[in-house]
Amino acid sequence: MATREMTDGRFGVFGGRYVPETLxxxxxxxxxxxDAALADxxxxxxxxxMLQHYVGRPSTLCDAPRFSELVGAPVWLKRxxxxxxxxxxxxxxxxQALLARRMGKRRIIAxxxxxxxxxxxxxxxxxxxxxxxxYMGEEDMRRQRLNVxxxxxxxxxxxxxxxGTRTLKDATTEAIRDWVTTCxxxxxxxxxxxxxxxxxxxxxxxxxxxxxxxxxQMLERAGRLPRSVVACVGGGSNAMGIFHAFVDDADVELIxxxxxxxxxxxxxxxxxxxxxxxxxxxxxxxxxxxxxxxQVHPAHSISAGLDYPGVxxxxxxxxxxxxxxxxxxxxxxxxxxxxxxxxxxxxIPALESAHxxxxxxxxxxxxxxxxxxxxxxxxxxxxDVAQVSELAEEAT
Amino acid sequence: MLTARCEALRAQGRRALVCYATAGHPDPDRSVALWQxxxxxxxxxxxxxxxxxxxxxxxxxxxxxxxxxLEHGVTLDTTLGLVARAKxxxxxxxxxxxNPILAAGSDVLRRAADAGVHGLLVTDLPVGSDPEREAWxxxxxxxxVRLVAPTTPRARMAxxxxxxRGFVYLISRLGVTGVSDTxxxxxxxxxxxxxxxxxxxxxxxxxxxxxxxxxAVGAHADGIVVGSAIVRAAGRSVDEAVxxxxxxxxxxxxxAA
Numbered sequence: 071m072a073t074r075e076m077t078d079g080r081f082g083v084f085g086g087r088y089v090p091e092t093l094x095x096x097x098x099x100x101x102x103x104x105d106a107a108l109a110d111x112x113x114x115x116x117x118x119x120m121l122q123h124y125v126g127r128p129s130t131l132c133d134a135p136r137f138s139e140l141v142g143a144p145v146w147l148k149r150x151x152x153x154x155x156x157x158x159x160x161x162x163x164x165x166q167a168l169l170a171r172r173m174g175k176r177r178i179i180a181x182x183x184x185x186x187x188x189x190x191x192x193x194x195x196x197x198x199x200x201x202x203x204x205y206m207g208e209e210d211m212r213r214q215r216l217n218v219x220x221x222x223x224x225x226x227x228x229x230x231x232x233x234g235t236r237t238l239k240d241a242t243t244e245a246i247r248d249w250v251t252t253c254x255x256x257x258x259x260x261x262x263x264x265x266x267x268x269x270x271x272x273x274x275x276x277x278x279x280x281x282x283x284x285x286x287q288m289l290e291r292a293g294r295l296p297r298s299v300v301a302c303v304g305g306g307s308n309a310m311g312i313f314h315a316f317v318d319d320a321d322v323e324l325i326x327x328x329x330x331x332x333x334x335x336x337x338x339x340x341x342x343x344x345x346x347x348x349x350x351x352x353x354x355x356x357x358x359x360x361x362x363x364x365q366v367h368p369a370h371s372i373s374a375g376l377d378y379p380g381v382x383x384x385x386x387x388x389x390x391x392x393x394x395x396x397x398x399x400x401x402x403x404x405x406x407x408x409x410x411x412x413x414x415x416x417x418i419p420a421l422e423s424a425h426x427x428x429x430x431x432x433x434x435x436x437x438x439x440x441x442x443x444x445x446x447x448x449x450x451x452x453x454d455v456a457q458v459s460e461l462a463e464e465a466t
Numbered sequence: 467m468l469t470a471r472c473e474a475l476r477a478q479g480r481r482a483l484v485c486y487a488t489a490g491h492p493d494p495d496r497s498v499a500l501w502q503x504x505x506x507x508x509x510x511x512x513x514x515x516x517x518x519x520x521x522x523x524x525x526x527x528x529x530x531x532x533x534x535x536l537e538h539g540v541t542l543d544t545t546l547g548l549v550a551r552a553k554x555x556x557x558x559x560x561x562x563x564x565n566p567i568l569a570a571g572s573d574v575l576r577r578a579a580d581a582g583v584h585g586l587l588v589t590d591l592p593v594g595s596d597p598e599r600e601a602w603x604x605x606x607x608x609x610x611v612r613l614v615a616p617t618t619p620r621a622r623m624a625x626x627x628x629x630x631r632g633f634v635y636l637i638s639r640l641g642v643t644g645v646s647d648t649x650x651x652x653x654x655x656x657x658x659x660x661x662x663x664x665x666x667x668x669x670x671x672x673x674x675x676x677x678x679x680x681x682a683v684g685a686h687a688d689g690i691v692v693g694s695a696i697v698r699a700a701g702r703s704v705d706e707a708v709x710x711x712x713x714x715x716x717x718x719x720x721x722a723a
Binding site: 086087088089090091092093094095096233234239240243246247250251252253254349350351352353358360362363364365366 | 518519520521522523525529533536541542543563564565566567568569570589590591592593595596613614615616617618619622626637640641642
């Protein structure tokens with residue numbers, strides 16, 4: 071199938087392994103260990119048991135009657151916000167931590183933007199007794215104080231990153247620097263479908279449970295497949311996770327919603343697929359926000375988890391092949407989406423997921439009354455309540 | 467010229483002193499003065515770093531120099547302009563991340579050669595990672611220098627050596643660029659292992675900052691690469707960087723005790 075990773079670690083022309091030589095043997099080792107684990111029923115048995123009993127899977131598929139009425143089509147919510155730690159990130163963090171333990175690596179490195187991946191990684195490291203070091207931009211630490219505290223409560227070391235824009239991009243660069251220094255004893259748990267091969271396919275495969283469950287749940291609850299699957303895209307792990315099971319269903323639209331920040335023409339956004347050009351960052355060729363000289367352009371989004379200038383190579387491929395459709399909504403629209411799902415359904419989504427909510431809300435009349443729309447609620451909004459209330463106070 | 471220079475040095479039994487400086491640091495004018503000073507202090511090869519916004523293989527010193535250069539508006543083409551202005555007699559190797567090279571267009575290698583660049587080193591393009599682009603970079607007018615890391619298995623060392631031109635750059639230790647107090651104790655064995663599969667001159671970099679390091683590594687390798695220590699000194703003054711280079715040169719040339 072066209073979207074499967076090619077043998078050389080690429081999706082079409084995207085992906086690859088653009089890393090310092092020091093990491094090449096570490097990536098070879100990781101890839102071999104990953105393939106051995108995926109072929110080992112004992113690995114799946116332990117992972118599935120923990121996903122069920124520790125994470126709380128399967129996550130529910132929830133109808134949304136009042137939101138559906140507004141949209142004019144039945145919207146179904148895949149509730150990744152109900153997972154332990156409140157987001158989809160733990161699916162991947164748990165699986166990679168189990169893999170690291172199999173590889174005999176007792177020290178875990180992670181980067182985090184909104185803090186959800188950092189919290190998920192700190193959580194599974196506590197559970198498995200692994201050392202955990204999380205790199206986080208200083209600006210994101212300010213925006214997501216609560217998550218910093220949660221990570222520290224679970225014994226993780228949170229390292230502030232003061233370089234560049236002090237957000238996810240710089241945290242990722244710093245995590246890679248750590249890994250170049252410690253790769254024989256550390257495993258780097260990347261939180262999204264980015265980075266050098268095999269990370270994009272590994273993270274996708276560990277997140278694909280979202281789409282596998284949702285597809286079966288749609289058939290059972292709605293009696294048919296969705297017309298459209300909609301998810302927010304920063305690096306793109308929740309989107310790739312829910313899209314993957316539907317890629318072969320030609321009648322199902324795959325729609326990724328990027329962060330348009332202050333607007334696509336403002337220069338302050340994170341819409342890599344909508345406005346970027348192919349370039350190499352953090353080990354992969356992908357759509358990238360960059361200037362004419364190949365310097366990476368700082369991203370902006372109200373949502374720390376979408377605030378990244380690149381995007382997964384498989385999304386880059388889905389865009390170019392036409393199989394995926396990528397749209398964007400602004401910070402302001404996302405804030406409306408954040409409030410909207412709370413008021414209509416009693417579900418406060420993460421600001422990241424609120425981008426997908428806002429886009430669907432803006433598309434009234436796009437779908438016939440019998441065309442279901444599947445929305446990935448990738449995380450819960452508790453982490454964002456303080457930031458949003460501060461913004462509301464500033465506005466009054 | 468790079469290959470010839472390295473082999474001539476080897477034939478004379480002289481160790482190569484490869485000095486790294488970030489283009490446009492501390493500022494574009496002083497950058498040119500610095501390079502000329504490094505040449506007069508005895509550098510055999512100059513590595514010119516192309517500033518990049520996200521230097522994932524670099525430690526704090528080179529990161530800061532790269533950031534300062536970007537703030538002065540230095541691009542790959544500005545870098546080439548500075549190289550042309552400096553009119554150096556020693557070979558110049560561009561040291562870059564891949565993305566600025568990709569953005570510079572398909573004739574970038576020709577433009578670099580015209581500016582007086584002889585070699586190219588790309589931090590994030592390991593051997594075998596992208597055969598098409600590697601063939602492009604290696605098939606042009608520049609000597610495409612490849613890197614070996616302490617984690618590189620022996621069979622891969624041989625493969626890298628086959629693809630390399632000019633010299634092979636051996637990374638002395640795990641981690642990013644930056645000064646160290648001590649060198650890894652197994653460095654002589656790593657050099658010997660690489661020597662067994664590699665006919666090119668071997669230059670060792672990362673963490674070499676002091677005359678005693680230069681002397682110790684020079685006893686085993688064909689040359690040394692000094693980066694962060696020079697950049698750090700250049701941040702204080704060009705003279706200080708030149709004086710450091712002079713002391714490294716004497717240490718490297720001193721007869722073995």
